Amino acid sequence: xxxxxxxxxxxxxxxxxxxxxxxxxxxxxxxxxxxxxxxxxxxxxxxxxxxxxxxxxxxxxxxxxxxxxxxxxxxxxxxxxxxxxxxxxxxxxxxxxxxxxxxxxxxxxxxxxxxxxxxxxxxxxxxxxxxxxxxxxxxxxxxxxxxxxxxxxxxxxxxxxxxxxxxxxxxxxxxxxxxxxxxxxxxxxxxxxxxxxxxxxxxxxxxxxxxxxxxxxxxxxxxxxxxxxxxxxxxxxxxxxxxxxxxxxxxxxxxxxxxxxxxxxxxxxxxxxxxxxxxxxxxxxxxxxxxxxxxxxxxxxxxxxxxxxxxxxxxxxxxxxxxxx
Amino acid sequence: xxxxxxxxxxxxxxxxxxxxxxxxxxxxxxxxxxxxxxxxxxxxxxxxxxxxxxxxxxxxxxxxxxxxxxxxxxxxxxxxxxxxxxxxxxxxxxxxxxxxxxxxxxxxxxxxxxxxxxxxxxxxxxxxxxxxxxxxxxxxxxxxxxxxxxxxxxxxxxxxxxxxxxxxxxxxxxxxxxxxxxxxxxxxxxxxxxxxxxxxxxxxxxxxxxxxxxxxxxxxxxxxxxxxxxxxxxxxxxxxxxxx
Numbered sequence: 268x269x270x271x272x273x274x275x276x277x278x279x280x281x282x283x284x285x286x287x288x289x290x291x292x293x294x295x296x297x298x299x300x301x302x303x304x305x306x307x308x309x310x311x312x313x314x315x316x317x318x319x320x321x322x323x324x325x326x327x328x329x330x331x332x333x334x335x336x337x338x339x340x341x342x343x344x345x346x347x348x349x350x351x352x353x354x355x356x357x358x359x360x361x362x363x364x365x366x367x368x369x370x371x372x373x374x375x376x377x378x379x380x381x382x383x384x385x386x387x388x389x390x391x392x393x394x395x396x397x398x399x400x401x402x403x404x405x406x407x408x409x410x411x412x413x414x415x416x417x418x419x420x421x422x423x424x425x426x427x428x429x430x431x432x433x434x435x436x437x438x439x440x441x442x443x444x445x446x447x448x449x450x451x452x453x454x455x456x457x458x459x460x461x462x463x464x465x466x467x468x469x470x471x472x473x474x475x476x477x478x479x480x481x482x483x484x485x486x487x488x489x490x491x492x493x494x495x496x497x498x499x500x501x502x503x504x505x506x507x508x509x510x511x512x513x514x515x516x517x518x519x520x521x522x523x524x525x526x527x528x529x530x531x532x533x534x535x536x537x538x539x540x541x542x543x544x545x546x547x548x549x550x551x552x553x554x555x556x557x558x559x560x561x562x563x564x565x566x567x568x569x570x571x572x573x574x575x576x577x578x579x580x581x582x583x584x585x586x587x588x589x590x591x592x
Numbered sequence: 593x594x595x596x597x598x599x600x601x602x603x604x605x606x607x608x609x610x611x612x613x614x615x616x617x618x619x620x621x622x623x624x625x626x627x628x629x630x631x632x633x634x635x636x637x638x639x640x641x642x643x644x645x646x647x648x649x650x651x652x653x654x655x656x657x658x659x660x661x662x663x664x665x666x667x668x669x670x671x672x673x674x675x676x677x678x679x680x681x682x683x684x685x686x687x688x689x690x691x692x693x694x695x696x697x698x699x700x701x702x703x704x705x706x707x708x709x710x711x712x713x714x715x716x717x718x719x720x721x722x723x724x725x726x727x728x729x730x731x732x733x734x735x736x737x738x739x740x741x742x743x744x745x746x747x748x749x750x751x752x753x754x755x756x757x758x759x760x761x762x763x764x765x766x767x768x769x770x771x772x773x774x775x776x777x778x779x780x781x782x783x784x785x786x787x788x789x790x791x792x793x794x795x796x797x798x799x800x801x802x803x804x805x806x807x808x809x810x811x812x813x814x815x816x817x818x819x820x821x822x823x824x825x826x827x828x829x830x831x832x833x834x835x836x
Contacts, residue, residue: 280836317679320836342681353672357609369601370680372594414676 270295270453271316271422275325278311278477285311287477288325293422293455293470298448300468301457302572308477309457310350313424316455317347329422343371346420346452350427352407356400360391360410363399364417371418378417385413389443405436412443422453429463441467465568475576485568492566492574496542499564500534503557513556520550535564598682599690606694610664619659620698624652624706641714643803646796647769648706650789653731656702658739658760661695662752665743669834678835688827692736699732700725723808724799730815731792737822738788744829763789768797788818 269292278286286308293299301309314320316327318338326335334341354363361382368378386395389409394402402410408428415423428444429437444467448454458464464471465485472482481488513534514526526536536542544561551558610616627648668674677687710716742755765771766780767789773781784790791811798804804811 318835319675319678339681339683342679345679347679349672349675351672353676355605355609355673356671358605366601366605367676370598370677370682372597372681374597 269293269297270330271455272328273312273316273325274327276312276315276322276327277324278308278315278320279323285477286315289474289477289479291472291479291482293453295453296448296451297469298444298454298456298467300464300471301455301474302459302461302464302471303457303474304459306476307474309474310426311477312474313426313455313457317345317424318342343418344421346415346418346423348412348415348423348425348428350430350457352399352404352411354399354407354411354414357398359396359398360386360402361395363410364414367414368417373418381417385417389413390439403433403436405432405439408432408436408440409443412440416447416452420452422455423447425454425456427457427459429458429460461567461569461572471568473572473575481571481575488568488571489566492570494539495566495570496538496540497564497566497570498536498538498542498544498547499560499562500536500547500551500558501560502528502532502534502551503559513551513554516554517547517550521547595682595686598680599686599693602677602687602690603693606664606691607697610660611694611698616660616698620652620656620702621705623655623702624648624709627651628706628709641710642716642801645706645710646793646800649703649728649796650731650767650769650793651764652706653699653703653728653792654735654760654763654789657695657699657732657735658742658756660698661692661736661739662743662746662756663749665691665740666746666749666752669747670749674834684827684830685823688740688823688830692740695736695739696729696732699735700728703728703732720799724796727792727795727799727812730795730812730819731789734788734792734815734819734822737819737826740826741822741829744826744833763787766790767793769793788815791815791818 271293273289273291276286276289277284289308289312291299301312303309311320315322322335326333328334329341329344332341355366358366364382364385365375365378368381373381382395383392386392389412391406391410391413394406394410399407399410412425412428415425425444429440432440441463444454444456456464456467468485470482470484471488472479474480481491514528517526517534517536518524521536523540524536524538524542526534528534536547548558548561628644631644631647665674668677677691678684680687682690707716738759739756742759743752746752746755762783766773766776766784767787768784773784773790776784791806791814794804794806795808795811795815796804798808798811
């Protein structure tokens with residue numbers, strides 16, 4: 268029995284089903300990832316779990332207690348970090364944190380001590396006296412996470428924690444998530460970054476068009492593509508115009524292979540059987556395409572996601588980034 | 593105890609962030625002065641301070657409570673900071689009370705600004721102040737809940753402002769402060785009795801200028817009923833529209 272259980276969780280808006288009979292269970296101390304494209308129903312699922320959206324049907328329980336329709340009873344155990352930083356713009360970092368702690372009934376002395384602790388831990392001590400509106404995106408995100416954990420929740424809901432922030436802040440935030448988890452916090456994380464889910468989560472559920480299409484640990488999910496061999500060739504410059512020609516000729520000659528070229532001058536070849544490199548090299552040589560590098564690539568979670576959902580990762584990322592602007 | 597820590601801090605935050613800002617405090621002082629001057633110029637004779645006071649107090653409370661609340665709640669909802677309150681372990685009724693208490697306090701403060709001016713202009717010794725305070729409190733509560741009702745019925749700040757005026761301006765002219773209700777056209781009179789300010793104004797007229805025409809008890813009862821109705825409708829709207 269998990270600490271958080273969702274059974275046949277469904278959300279409909281009129282005729283539209285945003286979340287369709289979703290089932291999952293999160294164990295104590297786990298980082299569970301909900302991975303899916305924009306509009307897959309990730310935020311709606313979180314909103315139902317935390318009480319910002321009404322559950323159309325299904326049930327949810329936390330710590331074995333069913334809280335369907337009675338979310339207030341479990342809200343003290345929940346920490347919530349929404350997909351957009353929503354602290355008070357006019358208030359400084361320190362007072363924002365104190366205010367959030369007060370909402371959970373923390374006494375004054377304790378909340379001030381905890382706010383200082385978190386500002387220090389999140390490298391925001393100096394910024395603590397500045398108004399929230401003066402923060403950079405990364406700092407805002409960090410303070411929003413600090414606000415989500417100020418009352419030391421049992422389970423933390425993180426909705427797209429690193430979307431739209433700079434690389435260095437995103438890295439810091441990922442480390443913070445791992446640290447929090449090491450200290451015992453159970454985490455439900457939604458993301459559309461596959462590599463983030465792979466790096467952080469113990470288990471992942473692929474959510475597409477409101478449905479969970481696959482759930483498993485990274486190892487379990489990787490088994491789906493383990494039988495695949497992927498070879499990547501780094502081709503010489505000037506041959507990118509062969510984008511369509513090369514893959515087509517390749518698959519005509521080697522029927523057991525699929526091939527695609529990347530915009531970075533690479534040719535990726537996939538096969539269900541072990542690949543003999545020499546015939547491929549000879550083929551490229553015949554076509555006067557210089558090859559600078561050839562390497563076997565371990566299939567990634569991205570390959571699993573593409574295989575299971577049939578969705579294109581690049582388009583998924585682009586859509587999300589666009590929606591954040 | 594714990595939810596009350598949240599209640600108190602929401603109230604303090606709203607007071608600091610919205611109500612105690614210099615533009616609002618100055619508005620609370622200038623507004624009653626402007627109303628007094630306007631009526632003084634219109635009367636073109638000796639100023640009947642006692643006759644004028646209930647009206648200016650009522651309008652000060654009405655504008656003081658509704659002007660900020662409708663805007664701040666709509667603004668917090670737009671910036672999604674209101675979600676932070678909705679996901680806190682505080683009962684929705686207590687949360688909405690916390691959000692409105694700042695406006696009620698600000699409304700009461702506004703309501704007594706004209707009293708301070710009147711104190712220097714006329715003899716106020718015969719006035720039953722505890723009852724006046726009770727009535728100003730009740731007018732502030734009803735007007736605030738009216739502002740709350742408006743705030744949770746719209747989604748944009750400009751809609752909140754427009755919708756507020758849609759309620760406020762007819763109330764000014766139909767609540768019996770400037771024109772006796774009996775002197776209004778017959779078809780407008782039921783509208784007057786459907787407005788909470790009519791009963792608040794009548795209480796203050798009874799207590800200050802002694803020319804109210806409805807019973808105090810009935811007026812208080814109707815104001816309480818209005819408050820409960822508006823608060824109930826507002827929290828129902830929040831549950832229905834904001835927790836979607």
